[in-house]
Amino acid sequence: MKELLVVFSLWLASGLSAQESSKVFTHADTIRGSNTPQRSWWDVSFYDLHVKANPVDSSITGYNAITYRVLKPAREMQIDLQMPLVVDSIVQDGLELSARRDGNAFFVTLVAPQPARTLKTVTVYYHGEPVVATRPPWDGGFVWAKDSLARDWVVTANEGLGASVWWPNKDYLADEPDSQRVAITVPDSLLDVSNGRSRATIHNSDGTTTYEWFVSNPINNYDVAVNAGHYAHFSEDYQGEKGRLTLDYYPLDYHLDTARKQFQQVKPMLQCFESWFGPYPWYEDGYKLVETPHLGMEHQSAVAYGNHYKNGYLGRDRSATGHGLQWDFIIIHESAHEWWGNSITMKDQADMWIHESFATYAEGLFTECQQGKKAGQEYTVGQRKIIRNDTPIIARYGVNDEGSGDMYDKGANLLLTIRQLVDDDTRWRGILRGLNKTFWHQTVTTKQIEDYISRQSGMNLGKVFDQYLRTTRIPTLEYKLQGQKLSYRWTNVVSGFAMPVKVTTSSDRYGWIRPTERWKSTAVKLDRPEDFGVDDTFYVTARDILKPAADSTTARTVP
């Protein structure tokens, strides 16, 4: 999610092409965002999470039993739990362990031997009042909301900030458990819907109920969620590429009828995305939509939904083409993350484009499924108006840094551009499906994604990725038409950029040219220079160098 995440607060006003210049990273960023020595020696196998949420005083209490595989013997272990939560004890093999706190991380001194290849468990007991999200899902934390009947509605949202804002874990994207239990205890009046499948509902003697959920697949820490409210429930089945998939819907009770209508968009979404990306990644865990007080989030197999049962993005079309008003943005965008983000997950926050560029491009693909190929292209092209080109899409590695919000709309346009370069829809579909097959349930780097697309397309796209992901510059095609001779070259590009592009080579058709940074020329059949144009599905700009540069004073109003 993280849509509209326009918190470039550190440099927004500065006008700097920010990059590294104004962001200062701290020791805390490094221990949060890198594979520290106290993390790298162990591999999470299972999280057994038990949390009791108390709306009366906004507190939680619980424990997480972390089972891990020892990769290499070690004595010190990093476990993340953010302030102001308090650790009560850390226990292994019946022994309480000592730990030193370093901000939001605990460094635990282990006593028992940790032989390589063995499975060990360490349990962290904790309590406190977790950070309250003031503007979820963007700022993140616990949300102690009320529904419109003033009843408690308790949820979590913590992408970016990290799951350690409410539960202790290895808060590092590159390590996911193979499976997880999520047991949430809430007052009897509430129903909790977390990730995976419901395994048990236990009515306790103190007026609370424990809802036990089980995720039988790897899951991103930030996708683990509490959703406790006065929910209604309805369900249906979907026959997909891997057989029967259960679809379960949890709207607030008073939205049941509205939800029955709006959520009819789920099946066409699954049909479209399975055809483009391959099987839905979590048949074992099912697909769920759960209403939340915030806009939405891609919580794995339990997508958070808060789009007020409207089409578009809260009723608006981000592409300004009208195509985006034909479907519900949150159902489409957040569900696309099941493939892009949840099944294929970035190893480092800096590579978040792998989640957002593909999920945003998926909006265009859904438009294509529903309204045709031209409409799909128009939708993605329409999103260019909200590209900022302020900072690069790829951020700084190892410090939990997030790149420009351009990872959404510019990233989608990069993918649309690459599709034009591939120029073969069957092959392009094969690339999108192949990425999902090759990196199924894995954490990846940008390089893996880039290399895969280059290899499968038969083109070296390294410079194209460099240009769009690592700079803020948009390639400019400089050209001049002299009679029937077209001369052209790329400027404003990274060195060695030589992306082919389609332009009008005769008055009624597009043809390929292969510009480089040096002038080239070719014969064309154009009656007038105005007949020249670049195929607008390529995200580039063009400049006729024989035409005087646009004069900024021409827009001046005459007094």
Ligand SMILES: [Zn+2]
């Ligand atoms: Zn998203």
